[in-house]
Amino acid sequence: MRIPCPCCGSRDRREFTYYGASVFLDRPAEDAGLEAWDAYLHLRDNPAGVTRDLWYHDPCQSWIEVERDTVTHAILSTAPVARRRA
Amino acid sequence: MRYSGFRVFTQGLGGNKGWTPAWRRPDPKPDYDIVIIGGGGHGLSTAYYLARNHGLRNIAVLEKGYLGGGNVGRNTTIVRANYFLPGNSEFYSHSLKLWEGLERELNYNVMHSQRGLINLFHSDGQRDAFARRGNAMLAQGDDAVLLDRDGVRRMVPYLDFEQTRFPIYGGLYHPRGGTARHDAVAWGYARGADRLGVDLIQNCEVTGIDIQNGRVTGVQTTRGAIRARKVAMVVAGRSGQVAAMAGMRLPVESHILQAFVTEGLKPVIDHVISFGMGHFYISQSDKGGLVFGGDLDFYASYAARGNLPMVEHVMEAGMTLMPMIGRARLLRSWGGIMDMSPDGSPIIDTTHVDGLYVNTGWNYGGFKAVPASGWCLAHLMATGTPHPVAARFRLDRFRTGRGLMDEEGTGAQHNLH
């Protein structure tokens, strides 16, 4: 499995560390309540098909949002997480 | 038809012509009291105990492929009761007791082999953690023995004790731990359930769950609509999709776990050995293949196949721990879809829909749970109250933080358990 790092190009999967679904980017407010935090931390769409999830490219320290298919492992797009904010 | 050595003998004399089917192949009826979605280990044992312990008869198990074709037929078959957190302790202890009578209960040889499990440790800190676990096992009434380095060496002299990267300090030995033949467990429960009148319906995928006024009324399937008063979702790695049919998001992420088997070899490994530092564990099947595995591939997946990095990592760990297996050849590798929960422990519970039940979150360890899971889900469905040994397997524990069972201590990240 190879992942195109937006910084470094196509790299073998062993250079990356996986976190989880990209809902981790949508952090609720401190006082959003139990339901919102439960949804954020635990509940998952867990799709069989296209998903977005978070990978860390250890060599360049970039967090990357990867759009990929959980059934075929095809990678559709990658983008740096930081771009959403910067 | 009852199985016995005598029957094997007489059938053999008669050219094996008289064996009858292990189960029927019924067409689905339009209406059942109870529908179990998923013909894996847990679905089949649930149906069996609903009939056996609670006298219920009008039950169907709906399986989208063939019985036992999911994780129950893909796992590395380790059966143990060595958990240390309340909730898990009593549940797996109960399960092991059921295992110990399973052949006779089912009249099917599931080859439950209590050959002993050794969990190795490699530092003082790990010893302390295993001691805590061992003491919890004793407090639960199960068995545990703390071995020092020489104790391990006496039992498994072929490990590399000179290896200094992660030297072997000792091991936690669980004599009643062992293995079983995975397919036989599914088939044994299937045959048992069928004999009690349960309809096992294969090639029948559930595509929708019917809900009216907050009550489940049946399911839609590839073989037509089926009405039911109670429905249980027992689909392991597919829990996310099936729950979505009822408008639910579960605290589950599906991941791949690979497993490996070598060509057949004469007996060399008599125990189950687990090497935590390398995320490697191994046993030898009765047919002679070394059966082993490691960690998840770590990315969410439904592919039921993995990639080389984990393959190689597992083999490297094997070479570190027991270099004698260098000349054994990997025959086959495959993957299963694991229902990973945020604390690594399972869920057996009701849902926000009346009559709809969920059984999920088995992670990489639900094979050993097959008997107790069915026992407890059947209890919940039949009596309306959780079975005492599964009372902590609640769906809302993540929201409330009450009674989390995070054996690994890695927190709410699904793939780290």
Add this chain to the structure above:
Amino acid sequence: MTQTHRIPGKGLLIDRARPVRFTFDGVEVQGFHGDTLASALLANGQRMIARSFKYHRPRGVMTAGSEDPSALVEVLEGSQQTPNVRATTQEIHEGLTARSQNRIGSLRHDLLAVNDWLAPFFSAGFYYKTFMWPRAFWERLYEPAIRRAAGLGSLSGHHDVAVYEKAWAHCDLLVIGAGPAGLMAALTAARAGAEVILADEDVRMGGRLLSDQPAVGGLSGPDWAARTVAELAAMPNVRLMTRTTVTGAYDDGTFGALERVGLHVPAPGDLPRECFWRIVARRAILAAGALERPIAHPDNDRPGVMLASGLVSHVAKWGVNPGRVVIFSNNDSGLATARHLTAQGIEIAAYVDPRAIPVTEDFPVYAQATVTGTRGRHGLRDVAVTHAGGTSMIPARTLALAGGWNPTLHLTCHMNGRPVWEESLAAFVPKPGMVPGLSVAGAARGRFSTAACLADGVEVAGEVLRDLSLRPKKTPVPEAEDAPYAIAPLWAVDAGGRAWLDFANDVTTKDVRLAAQEGYASVEHMKRYTTQGMAPDQGKSSNVAALAVLAEATGQGIPATGTTTYRPPFVPVSIGALGAGGRAEGFAPQRLLTSDAKSRAMGAPMIEAGLWYRPSYFPRAGENDWRTACDREVAQVREAVGTCDVSTLGKIDVQGRDAARFLDFVYTNTMSTLKPGRVRYGLMLREDGFVMDDGTCARLAEDHFLVTTTTAAAGLVMRHMDFVHQAFCADWDVRLISVTEAWAQFALAGPKSRAVLASLGIRADLPFMGCTHIDLGGVRARLFRISFSGEEGYEIAVPTRYGASLFEALLSAVHAEGGCAYGMEALNVLRIEKGFITHAEIHGRVTADDVGLGRMVSAKKDCIGKAAAHRPGLTEPGREQLVGLMPVNQGETLSAGAHLYNERDLATRENNQGYVTSVAPSPTLGCWLGLGFVKDGRSRMGQVIRLDDGLRGHKVLVEICDPVFFDPEGGRMRG
């Protein structure tokens, strides 16, 4: 033996000038250089070389390749012993020893051959129905007996110390298989300028051209192949890999491949036995040909029964003389084989074909006939042929089965793709796109004639080149035979007796039918119930026939029955090769401190910590156990001074205008109020509210912080902080980098630490929890005044390259003050005496409040983990809280991992009150001390509770106390 069964002048691969001696079952055998074990044994008239898995039937060589289901032997001795070696691929070499396996007694007189007589009781799945009584007999009697009888070869039990390697290769195009299709594909791509890797399992490239030897482009098959290979070898953009089997197709163009590097060399020296390749290819072409399949008929498994293609290969490549041959075929390629062999002077005693074919050949033809039995206990003697006129017994030494061809499409299935049934070929063929980027050419996709294969190689390569944006040059396709292929499927001949489908696992047609009869009627159930396809050959020669027999039994037809999945690897791969580099210290990187060499020289035993090695203690003369040394080190620290390498702690440099604000967000406490030149202890939560890590945070300048992490969590915290930054505040001005390896850092602890600093020329007027830059002999260094021991303490950090010399300097300075170096044991005692926590306590299930640090969670700001930490389950009474534990009777020892119970309660789960996380013998307080967690522990100070370590039979009464045992006011560390 004297190679009695060799045909003069034949044998493409053997060098008759180079005889080679080896042994088989202790008997010396001679072959030629270039022989395989199989060909050499056959050339010496030895047909029986193995016993079958279950019934222990005599078995011989069936094929000439890695797919052989029967010809498995053990080779070499001692730690070199290798089981389950295919005699058909193991090349012989001087000194090779080989043995038959899976027998008790000799190969000829195997005691377990009784199993064959008991076969009626050993039907498919019989073991599921018996051995259940009495229960205890399973582990003690039945299972050991089954295990001993099962299995094939054996491991030596010794460490495998041989050399294995792994490597990477990258290319534009990987061509798998160098038969006519593969060679043409490689040539076409190479001429167009693509970087090509051509891999072939065999010793020589050419595939079936070497065995069938059809004319190609006016040359003989082998000559054309040799010329083409030579052209490829001369091109700089081509890499040819022989003896290399591509074993698996993985995501994104990654392929696994096994190269047999040293297996055929008598004394490989430094050569690895095998090399496992990871080949990353932009595109790949599978040109792996097709595998012939047998026909199931009664007693079709005797030594001497071969596949027709295997026979042809042994004749062509190694000049093996098969004696009188009967061919049983249902298709045109079998007939062609009969003609081909006849032309080479081999006696075809009968050609048997169920089809109505014309009887106009130079050999006896039995049309509309089948083989219905064989005779010959240890090797084939007669073949029973049943035809319109009755049954004839035909004496023969070899029976060649030609049941048709299965495309070698296994790799295309490695990503769960399913092939489709092609009626005209009676075989499964791959669909396009089963593995992204992998195309299939030639026989592997059902193009069986030589001409079709050659043309297909060019065509498929052309398509691939266009995808790679390369232009194919015109590559003419050479002339070759283009015979049509007609087949009348015949899977099994029913004539009583047992007809083998899976030779490797002893699965007969009866077993498959029994599975169907008992309801194991889906193809996966049948496979699992009968074990068909689960042997070392993974069903290469049996899958299709078995499912055809099943389809017949269930009346479903083959397409509806479907096939089982092929899984990697294509051929079994040794664990040594896949795990190359993992042995001994190679498994994980070793991180060494700058003080490592000196510590070892001082006799310190080293222990592993987060991939680092740290000294456990520094024994002095006469100190024979850790305890004596540790007690002394602790005392010296408390009374004088000690030094300890603490470089393993993670160090993250945080800079930027928003650095303080950022740290406020990742830590529970407030860092923005910290003054430059000051250090603060910090606590970090995971987002789920539990403690993640702790450490210190030093403000070196207004916009510059240095934070430390625990050794084990260094990488985790780095990733976490990067995530928080990039995901939630990428627009803040903050930059993070790990500097763990950049600095060597040493702790000084003890009342005389200031004197040591002075002797090093460092002015130590730092306040407690202060930090500063210092000049250390011209080196810019850092000084922190922090303490993990409870004594006045400092940490000095220098760039890593000065670490070793600083350690030396510190050693002499502390010695001069009556101090010492101390190791992990003393460090642990010192911190337990002070109640400082480590990952033994922050084990992932504790909240800040559980460890008594609830007040560190600032109420004034949000931080990672704060919201989830407020969940009811994390805040309600009844949680286990960190406490100190002291034995009621001073002399008693404590043990970590023990559980805690109220004094008179039984040790059951229900009664559990907590557990012990860390213990230490405290020389300072003169008794053992423990840290642990107790339900509502902070409200139970002074209570006596029972420590119960059932595992080690140890029970002690302990008093619950404050976790800070020593100097609770902290006067000593503040100095």
